[in-house]
Amino acid sequence: AQSVTQLGSHVSVSEGALVLLRCNYSSSVPPYLFWYVQYPNQGLQLLLKYTTGATLVKGINGFEAEFKKSETSFHLTKPSAHMSDAAEYFCAVTSNRDDKIIFGKGTRLHILP
């Protein structure tokens, strides 16, 4: 069975500061990993994904994440936070065998002026 753990249900950073949202996964097969963002009252938008190949993946809006198999982690980072980054972020995992996506509980990112 697969699972995702996101550390911190709420994270606050100052505008211009580094954003780091933590995600650890559990999977008995090679995982495929995703970060989704959800703005208030909106649906889920894919930020980035890791399937195979390069372990550092870049996404939209300046976000990137690194797949670290030894640490079973897929942390999301952005060098400089912007007010518009305030949203809920979900880490998710699936596998080549299973269709369903397993989501973490989400981390709400607050940006302080």
Next chain:
Amino acid sequence: EPEVTQTPSHQVTQMGQEVILRCVPISNHLYFYWYRQILGQKVEFLVSFYNNEISEKSEIFDDQFSVERPDGSNFTLKIRSTKLEDSAMYFCASSGQGGSYEQYFGPGTRLTVT
């Protein structure tokens, strides 16, 4: 850019009533999904659908739930007799291929059962 659409955006119904949530997936996609998100909680998988049949369903997807692709474009989720605990945001998603490939999510339907 093609997108998944869902209607209605908000549905209010009384306990025990039937509701149908509608989704129009991206036109050339073959895999279809429903997920739900109870307020303040994580997104949970309900069911996947491929080749006109259910591929997988979760424990949540009991006999009160059904899915259908009635006309080759719409993909519906029916809840036969709604309960208070069915109140949630329901997301439809579609994918060109299964497994690791990106699922595109719709904006969701907020279902409120009173």
